[in-house]
Amino acid sequence: MSTQGVLGHLESQPRRRQEVPPQQSGLEKIRATVHALVIQRDQLKAKKEANKTVQKLGSDDPDQSTRGGEGPGEGEEGSDGSLYSQLLQLTARHAQLTDRLHAHQLIGGYDIIKTRQGKGVCVSMATSYEGVYLERYSLEMSVAPVVRIVRHDVPTFVPLARLAEKDGALQHHLKGFLEELSRHLDGYAGRRQQLRLLKEQHGSVEVMEGNVPCSLLVLCLTVPRTPPLEDIAVLCKLDYSDRTRCLPEEVTVQSEDEELPETSQWKDICTLLKETPLHKAVATLIQRGDIK
Structure with a gap:
């Protein structure tokens, strides 16, 4: 199931009471964090490499592989065919990253990865205060037969169940649910950071x-x-x-x-x-x- 397909499936599921399970494992939390960073890095890297390859293709002489007494075997590695092959690979990679970015935007800019062999998703939300990134929290959700929260590491005082059930947000308004949850997490992270700075300073x-x-x-x-x-x-x-x-x-x-x-x-x-x-x-x- 593609990321877009998963998101579409999330938005189309019927209403069901959300169940709050045990905390998400540390391994999947780390994977979610790494995934967010890899997406940003790979997208910039793919664009940079594609631009460099296109510039090289425009400056290369198509007959250079036959100059200087090179044989057919020696010229093949540096041929335009090889460069075009690299460009095709970069284009395919760029398309893949574009799809991920689209999925990223669909859920409001939160990081998302597939779990449970495509039967679930893990949404990761970073908190920040005054431009400084603080804690990251994650939700793993099952998408079949209905959307429900399987695991999470959201603090217990955040009204997660109420936010999920309000107007059927988890089933029908996933983006709105994540935005409201993010506001609660950012508010807590900001207050705690202010208190930490007060004690330090x-x-x-x-x-x-x-x-x-x-x-x-x-x-x-x-x-x-x-x-x-x-x-x-x-x-x-x-x-x-x-x-x-x-x-x-x-x-x-x-x-x-x-x-x-x-x-x-x-x-x-x-x-x-x-x-x-x-x-x-x-x-x-x-x-x-x-x-x-």
């Missing part, structure tokens, strides 16, 4: 509380005050209720100084934290002297 900020999806964070910020007043601690709670996003929907602060959260300064700080990635917002607050 700003050790003075203590993370008091956080959950696995990084959708709720409580930070302890130290606010400097002019002596003889002592510095004061402020608890800052960031709530990422929309788990497809990297920015919090709500930011609240608590302090021993009950008037502090109501000041215009801290209202502006809450706005900054809602509109700016966490590690960058903290860097700004430290630079301005709002916190230590």
